Amino acid sequence: MTTTDGDLHADEIDEQFVPRPRRGVSFVEVDDELVIAAPADGGHFDAHWLDRTAAVVWRTLDGSTTLEGLIDELSDAFAADRDVVRADVLELARSLGRAGLLEAVVAEPPPAPTASRPHGLPLGTPVPAWNLRDLAGREVASDDFAGRQYVLVNWSPSCGFCVRVASELAALTDALHAENIGLVLLASGNATTNRHLLEETGLACTVVLQDDLQVFRGLGTPCAYLVDADGRLASELAVGAGQVPALLRRVLGKS
Numbered sequence: 001m002t003t004t005d006g007d008l009h010a011d012e013i014d015e016q017f018v019p020r021p022r023r024g025v026s027f028v029e030v031d032d033e034l035v036i037a038a039p040a041d042g043g044h045f046d047a048h049w050l051d052r053t054a055a056v057v058w059r060t061l062d063g064s065t066t067l068e069g070l071i072d073e074l075s076d077a078f079a080a081d082r083d084v085v086r087a088d089v090l091e092l093a094r095s096l097g098r099a100g101l102l103e104a105v106v107a108e109p110p111p112a113p114t115a116s117r118p119h120g121l122p123l124g125t126p127v128p129a130w131n132l133r134d135l136a137g138r139e140v141a142s143d144d145f146a147g148r149q150y151v152l153v154n155w156s157p158s159c160g161f162c163v164r165v166a167s168e169l170a171a172l173t174d175a176l177h178a179e180n181i182g183l184v185l186l187a188s189g190n191a192t193t194n195r196h197l198l199e200e201t202g203l204a205c206t207v208v209l210q211d212d213l214q215v216f217r218g219l220g221t222p223c224a225y226l227v228d229a230d231g232r233l234a235s236e237l238a239v240g241a242g243q244v245p246a247l248l249r250r251v252l253g254k255s
Helices: 052-059 065-076 084-097 160-170 173-178 192-201 240-251
Strands: 027-032 033-038 045-050 130-135 139-141 150-155 182-187 206-209 223-227
Touching: 033 052, 033 150, 052 150, 052 192, 065 084, 130 173, 130 206, 150 160, 150 240, 160 192, 160 240, 173 182, 192 206, 223 240
Parallel strands: 150 182, 182 206
Antiparallel strands: 027 033, 033 045, 130 139, 150 223
C-alpha cells in the first residue's frame, strides 16, 4: 500500500507500505538509541523511546522504499532470518503508525492515563499455573519454582524502560542465585530480540515468552511481583524502572 490520504490504519500496514516519518518529528540519539519527539495537541510534544534495533529501522525510513525492500536490506545486512526481520519490522511500523509518527497513517493514541497508580492484586493471590517456552524453545513451568521464591516481571525488549533497567537487574542476579531466589521475565517479542538484550546487558535469568498471564493483564512494562514458595503473591505490584529493581533489593535485604 502506498496511500498518502491519511486513512490507512496501522493494522493494515503490509510489506508494500512506504513509510515516511511525520513532518515536524525530531529525534536525539542517546547511547545508540533514539528519543523521538512528535508535536501533539496543546502545543506540547510526545516523546517515544526506540531501542537500538528499532533505531536502525527508523533511520532507514526515507519515504521512497517499501517495507518489503527494507526487510530484504536488513535481513541481508545482518544475515538474519527474513521471517524474523519481517515480523519485527511490520510490528515496529504499526507501532510507529499508531503513535502518530508516520505520514498517511491514522494515529491511535492510547486512552489518557489516569493519575492513580495501578493497584495490582491483593497479597496472597495464587498465581495461575503457567507452562511456557524459554528462548531456546524449552518448556518452563511454574511448578519448576515450587518451594522457593521468585520475582515475576512483565517485560518487553522493545520497552525503553526495560532496556534501561536491564543492567541494574543483571547486577543483582548473582545475589538472587546465592539466596535461591528465581528471576523470571515474562517477555513479549521474539526469542532473537530478547536474547540480544540479555547478551548486551549481561542479564542472566529465566526468560519465557508471553502468554498474557492474568496477573499482568492490562499492565505495562516493566512491572513485577514477588511470588512466594507456595505460588502466591508476596508483594505489592512494583511498577516502572525505579520500583522493579527496588523490589529485588528489598527481597535481598539491600534497601
